Amino acid sequence: MGIFSRKETPATPAATGPDLTALSGDYTIDPAHTTIGFTARHAMVTNVKGGFHDFTGTLHLDGTNPGRSTASLDIRMESIETGNADRDGHLKSADFFKIEEFPTMTFRSTKAEALGGDDYRITGDLSMLGVTKPLTIDLEFNGIAKDPFGNERVGFEGKAEILRSEWGLTWNAALETGGVLISDKIKLHFDISAIKNA
Numbered sequence: 001m002g003i004f005s006r007k008e009t010p011a012t013p014a015a016t017g018p019d020l021t022a023l024s025g026d027y028t029i030d031p032a033h034t035t036i037g038f039t040a041r042h043a044m045v046t047n048v049k050g051g052f053h054d055f056t057g058t059l060h061l062d063g064t065n066p067g068r069s070t071a072s073l074d075i076r077m078e079s080i081e082t083g084n085a086d087r088d089g090h091l092k093s094a095d096f097f098k099i100e101e102f103p104t105m106t107f108r109s110t111k112a113e114a115l116g117g118d119d120y121r122i123t124g125d126l127s128m129l130g131v132t133k134p135l136t137i138d139l140e141f142n143g144i145a146k147d148p149f150g151n152e153r154v155g156f157e158g159k160a161e162i163l164r165s166e167w168g169l170t171w172n173a174a175l176e177t178g179g180v181l182i183s184d185k186i187k188l189h190f191d192i193s194a195i196k197n198a
Contacts, residue, residue: 008093019065022163023144027154027194029073030058035191037074043175046058050082061154063172066114071122072109073107102129110134118142120156131167136161151195158190 013147033186037051054076062068077099080091091100107122136163142155164170173181 015100023061023154024063025061026197027059027061028197029054029055029059030153030193030195033193035072035189039187039189041185044052044179044183046175048082048087050080050088052076052079053081054079057192057194059154061076062125067112069112071107071109071112071124075105076125077105077128096169098129107135122158126167128161133166135162153196154194156192156194158188158191158192160188160190162186180191 007167031054034055034057035051036055038051039047040051042048053074053129055074057071057073059066060070062094074107077097080088080097088129091097105126105128107124107126111120111123113121115121115138120141121136121194122139123134125132137158137160139156142157145153145155147153164186165184171182175181
């Protein structure tokens, strides 16, 4: 089932079936059933995971013209959480996210495409710390459902990787054994549930 723009060959154009058309509309991301997380390598030997718990987002799915599908996300940096209060405080400080100066991180899509099956890719602008750079997220479409309260839902899982230094996140500490305390590469992961607007 295609949702975003599908790569086609001239001989086999993709058809838009009624199930695809039925998905068309505007959706609001449900924060109670959505996870926005990240993983960083710590001390070169283990992973530290965290996430954000205060965010808003929208999707626009266009079944008639899938290339017009869009996504937007606004994340409150105050809501960062890694399971350790001291570490969370450090991440909110001037060494990292400077949340008093830059309270919000945003994503605005600029392109969406289908890769085949339930696999998709969305590209957009990720803005944090006053820096905006492109981000590409690989997505898997998990399907559609109507919940017991009558809400029409769509679900996606996504993953991406960034180099935090490209957004000005450069704080680190050297290890006596070589290497650094925190990896430059950060893995992002998304579990998204969105409700169709009435």
